[in-house]
Amino acid sequence: AQSVAQPEDQVNVAEGNPLTVKCTYSVSGNPYLFWYVQYPNRGLQFLLKYITGDNLVKGSYGFEAEFNKSQTSFHLKKPSALVSDSALYFCAVSLKISSGSARQLTFGSGTQLTVLP
């Protein structure tokens, strides 16, 4: 069975400093990996995904993530954090669930990022 782990419930970082939100995964085969962000009382917003190709994936709002197959990790990063980046971040892995191309997202438990002014 596939699974995703986010080892940190909470990450605090000062504005302007680099941030990292950690994610490790367990899947059979080649993983489809995603990062979503959730602001209070809002739905999840897609940030970026890794399907294949370059291990460094760039996404929305200046975020990027590095796929590391040997460490089965997909950490989210940003060079300079903003107070407005404060939100709940979810890592997810995608599994094909039908004979078509529908896929089920399996999410980690989420990491609350707080950027301090």
Next chain:
Amino acid sequence: NAGVTQTPKFRILKIGQSMTLQCTQDMNHNYMYWYRQDPGMGLKLIYYSVGAGITDKGEVPNGYNVSRSTTEDFPLRLELAAPSQTSVYFCASDAQGTDTQYFGPGTRLTVL
């Protein structure tokens, strides 16, 4: 484009009551999904649909039903509400072959 919309935003039910959570998308996506999010947890898949007239169970389907009569709409039905169904419900959709799901704002349901 409004994207994925959900109604209502909030609802309180008594045990045994029924209700339908509405989900509509205007992106002409084939695939639609219902997830639930329990406190401190990631989302879990309840049901999904790959097109009008086609639905299938996800990870946690018990206590729920769905239908997909049109491409745009994918309502989720709770027939006999139970406290264990207290959760936030998210609808999502994606276009065939894109692998990226887009989520609605959610419905917060409390069963007392």
